[in-house]
Amino acid sequence: MQFYSLPNLIRRGLRGHRDWTPAWRKAEPKPSYDVVIVGAGGHGLATAYYLAKLHGVTNVAVLERGWLGGGNIGRNTAIVRSNYLWDASAHIYEFSLKLWEGLSQELNYNVMFSQRGLLNIGHSEQEMRDLARRVGANQLNGIDAELLSTHEVSKLVPILNTSPHTRYPVLGGTLQRRGGVARHDAVAWGYARAADALGVDIVENCEVTGIRTANGRVTSLETTRGEIRAGAVGLVVAGNASVLASMAGIRLPIQSHPLQALVTEPLKPVFDPVVMSSAVHVYIHQTDRGELVLGAGIDAPVSYDLNGNFRIIEHVLAAVCELFPIFSRVRMLRQWAGTVDVCPDASPIISGTPIKGLFMNCGWGTGGFKATPGSGWVFAHTLAHQEPHPLNEPFSLDRFTTGALIDEHGAAAVAH
Amino acid sequence: MLLIPCPWCGPREDDEFTFGGEADIPRPADPDALTDEQWADYLFMRDNRRGRHREQWCHTAGCRRWFIVERDTVTNEILGASTYGNSS
Numbered sequence A: 001m002q003f004y005s006l007p008n009l010i011r012r013g014l015r016g017h018r019d020w021t022p023a024w025r026k027a028e029p030k031p032s033y034d035v036v037i038v039g040a041g042g043h044g045l046a047t048a049y050y051l052a053k054l055h056g057v058t059n060v061a062v063l064e065r066g067w068l069g070g071g072n073i074g075r076n077t078a079i080v081r082s083n084y085l086w087d088a089s090a091h092i093y094e095f096s097l098k099l100w101e102g103l104s105q106e107l108n109y110n111v112m113f114s115q116r117g118l119l120n121i122g123h124s125e126q127e128m129r130d131l132a133r134r135v136g137a138n139q140l141n142g143i144d145a146e147l148l149s150t151h152e153v154s155k156l157v158p159i160l161n162t163s164p165h166t167r168y169p170v171l172g173g174t175l176q177r178r179g180g181v182a183r184h185d186a187v188a189w190g191y192a193r194a195a196d197a198l199g200v201d202i203v204e205n206c207e208v209t210g211i212r213t214a215n216g217r218v219t220s221l222e223t224t225r226g227e228i229r230a231g232a233v234g235l236v237v238a239g240n241a242s243v244l245a246s247m248a249g250i251r252l253p254i255q256s257h258p259l260q261a262l263v264t265e266p267l268k269p270v271f272d273p274v275v276m277s278s279a280v281h282v283y284i285h286q287t288d289r290g291e292l293v294l295g296a297g298i299d300a301p302v303s304y305d306l307n308g309n310f311r312i313i314e315h316v317l318a319a320v321c322e323l324f325p326i327f328s329r330v331r332m333l334r335q336w337a338g339t340v341d342v343c344p345d346a347s348p349i350i351s352g353t354p355i356k357g358l359f360m361n362c363g364w365g366t367g368g369f370k371a372t373p374g375s376g377w378v379f380a381h382t383l384a385h386q387e388p389h390p391l392n393e394p395f396s397l398d399r400f401t402t403g404a405l406i407d408e409h410g411a412a413a414v415a416h
Numbered sequence B: 001m002l003l004i005p006c007p008w009c010g011p012r013e014d015d016e017f018t019f020g021g022e023a024d025i026p027r028p029a030d031p032d033a034l035t036d037e038q039w040a041d042y043l044f045m046r047d048n049r050r051g052r053h054r055e056q057w058c059h060t061a062g063c064r065r066w067f068i069v070e071r072d073t074v075t076n077e078i079l080g081a082s083t084y085g086n087s088s
């Protein structure tokens, strides 16, 4: 791996930047691996990296149907935070946030993690009570969280319409100062480069079409580039989780929906934190380039369609213009959608399955980007030891049978 | 935007409707006899198919009746609609 540093940049610059090599190899699939990860999204690549780095498991392939980073890792709105309500979620998301804080150094790759703060605003008395409860729960779990008055919100984001005569009056908010955004593609590229350097094969244009088992144990995968034998398999395919699970005869409590986002033309910097409103279904932040990134809730029907319903756009823009009248004439540049894998309790599944050697990491729905480092870390542990780490034990598939759900709709449904 | 064919009112824009999830999931006839696994399957597990999907819709801002639509979940093409127990 070519180390990225200032001296290296200068040295290579003097040679005309002609001797940089690609950040990762285009690997050909081998007939057999100790561990095969399906899906080169953020979570799959992070899993491969930590398997090689922390567990010495380097005979690993990451199989990707399309191109690396073409899934939700390249489509999300990049928000990172850890202010979830329940202990199980607080622990895993906060663990992840701590990894984010050192990730650029860890990977020698600038993931542009920017802790610009994350503001949740509340519009009703009840919502403020719920937010206060969540702040209390966060503080008990050692997560930074503050409850703000309308005045404090207004000082933080002066362009927010906090007049009492609006359609959505702002009664206050919560702030996680350590929250923020990261450069989502860089996260995929950084993990891919670091995993590749440790010997992991990243195989693009390789779709998994079948899962073979013998005596209740996974033996190999059928792919568009031939059969690949595997000691253990980790399915990390986000919106297509049910499709892959059904190849092994497993049913999941997951429904796939389009989730859309939009971006505007660039503006001068006008506000710092990410602003989210669960009640009016909108969130917004300004990128380093000055564009506004806007998002909302999912399209209601189950769908793998990547266009998204126009009504969501109408709804998002109406809400943004109410909250930020200053943006009413800003033009949109692009809109897109990704397929998100939504669980009934808005929490992920990081778990073994009834088939030995077959593991799943899915159900992150609208909010898995922030968990990329932590998810990869615990899933690597799960694959290496064939049993969960204490951090992901509560996120088992059988919680839907035992009833031990982790209901994070308040913290996760609209806010991503 | 989808154009949903209500069997009673004809094709209407989707904002008149409420999506009601996967069809053909009958309420257990004898709930007391169900195991935890069977409950989990009934309550939470879904086929979530890529492709042909039978699903429930309610014409909330119209005749307010429930019915079944068949739709391709990749292309969003509507393949047919029917009332309960009476395919069309």
Ligand SMILES: Cc1cc2nc3c(=O)[nH]c(=O)nc-3n(C[C@H](O)[C@H](O)[C@H](O)COP(=O)(O)OP(=O)(O)OC[C@H]3O[C@@H](n4cnc5c(N)ncnc54)[C@H](O)[C@@H]3O)c2cc1C
Binding pocket: A038, A039, A040, A041, A042, A043, A044, A063, A064, A065, A066, A067, A069, A070, A071, A072, A073, A074, A075, A076, A077, A078, A079, A080, A206, A207, A208, A209, A236, A237, A238, A239, A240, A244, A259, A260, A261, A295, A336, A337, A338, A339, A340, A364, A365, A366, A367, A368, A369, A370, A371, A416
């Ligand atoms: C519009 C939008 C906004 C979002 N905003 C946020 C946010 O602000 N904050 C946040 O925390 N989260 C957010 N999310 C959610 C987040 O993006 C996802 O939870 C997360 O990226 C999913 O994990 P992943 O990166 O591994 O998925 P993906 O990048 O989707 O990776 C899965 C990969 O599996 C591949 N695959 C599928 N089927 C097969 C097959 N048969 N064979 C081989 N490969 C296959 C896919 O091609 C894909 O590359 C958002 C999502 C969307 C769509």
Ligand SMILES: [Zn+2]
Binding pocket: B006, B007, B008, B009, B010, B059, B062, B063, B064, B065
């Ligand atoms: Zn009708």
